[in-house]
Amino acid sequence: MSASLKRAARRLAGVALRRARLGTASDGDVTGIVSPEPARHAWTPRRIRTASACRTFAAAALCCIAALHTGAAHAAALQVTPIRLDLAADRPAAVLTLHNVGSTPLNAQVRVFAWSQSADEDHLERTDNIVASPPIVQVAPGADQTVRILRVAKGDVSGEETYRLLIDEIPNGQSADATGVRMQLRYSVPVFVGAPLDGKAPALQFALERAAMDGAMQGSAPPAPGLMLRAVNRDATHAQLSKVKLTWRDGQSTLLTPGLLGYALPHATRRWPIANAPADAREATLSLVVNGQPVTARVRVDSGAAAPADSTPAR
Numbered sequence: 001m002s003a004s005l006k007r008a009a010r011r012l013a014g015v016a017l018r019r020a021r022l023g024t025a026s027d028g029d030v031t032g033i034v035s036p037e038p039a040r041h042a043w044t045p046r047r048i049r050t051a052s053a054c055r056t057f058a059a060a061a062l063c064c065i066a067a068l069h070t071g072a073a074h075a076a077a078l079q080v081t082p083i084r085l086d087l088a089a090d091r092p093a094a095v096l097t098l099h100n101v102g103s104t105p106l107n108a109q110v111r112v113f114a115w116s117q118s119a120d121e122d123h124l125e126r127t128d129n130i131v132a133s134p135p136i137v138q139v140a141p142g143a144d145q146t147v148r149i150l151r152v153a154k155g156d157v158s159g160e161e162t163y164r165l166l167i168d169e170i171p172n173g174q175s176a177d178a179t180g181v182r183m184q185l186r187y188s189v190p191v192f193v194g195a196p197l198d199g200k201a202p203a204l205q206f207a208l209e210r211a212a213m214d215g216a217m218q219g220s221a222p223p224a225p226g227l228m229l230r231a232v233n234r235d236a237t238h239a240q241l242s243k244v245k246l247t248w249r250d251g252q253s254t255l256l257t258p259g260l261l262g263y264a265l266p267h268a269t270r271r272w273p274i275a276n277a278p279a280d281a282r283e284a285t286l287s288l289v290v291n292g293q294p295v296t297a298r299v300r301v302d303s304g305a306a307a308p309a310d311s312t313p314a315r
Contacts, residue, residue, distance in 0.1 A: 077102025100139040117268035129153040157194035201290035202235030207302040233264040
């Protein structure tokens with residue numbers, strides 16, 4: 001296959017991945033593509049409409065590259081455990097383990113950010129309240145390297161504090177032309193300070209919300225509003241949402257995700273798009289897992305007059 005065709009496939013993949021990152025911002029704890037800065041993108045009507053197409057486009061482009069470089073792809077070698085850390089005033093330190101499953105040494109960097117949410121966005125800001133020691137490590141092939149995560153802020157924990165560790169594999173200078181496609185992982189590990197040890201789920205308020213879709217073709221009917229799931233956390237502790245499913249009045253159901261959907265931090269509001277929702281949907285039964293506990297709630301399209309549904313433990 002010609003070198004020009006390979007270059008074209010790489011350009012196609014690059015465009016797809018950039019679109020996917022902008023259109024499908026996620027609260028997942030592990031991402032497969034390194035981006036230079038923490039993502040701060042929120043769902044907008046345009047991103048709701050194009051998210052599915054971007055995922056498909058990116059997957060096709062990556063498959064194309066894989067076919068071009070069969071046997072030459074260099075898989076990312078970095079693994080990180082655990083994928084969540086909990087600290088407290090009397091437990092100010094924890095250990096992060098970096099493992100190299102590859103055949104060559106790798107370098108990695110650990111950075112610490114204060115994590116907050118507002119206006120339906122994640123915000124990451126550099127902080128000195130928690131430090132990683134050492135912040136840059138080299139891990140030999142097949143070996144482990146431990147990094148201590150230490151809360152150095154003085155005083156008691158007055159409320160839950162939330163942070164993110166970004167762990168990046170640092171490029172070692174190998175050429176993509178020589179080694180094929182090289183994937184580099186970024187791990188985003190949540191750190192909670194002062195979270196309840198029992199993992200009790202906060203009382204969330206859920207509602208369905210319609211977001212107006214823009215960009216209709218001239219002369220065509222305006223697109224139908226996109227349906228979103230809204231979660232309001234007025235509690236002082238975070239909520240981790242997973243295994244989220246909506247069952248509609250006609251008995252059909254929509255699975256938002258079989259795994260982690262995301263987090264609603266204390267006093268934050270989050271929204272997630274619902275793909276392939278019925279056009280005439282007005283209400284549904286929501287089932288999900290919040291902080292490890294099954295929860296059900298009856299949710300309706302919020303007209304602005306009625307209060308959102310409170311979550312209740314499943315029976």
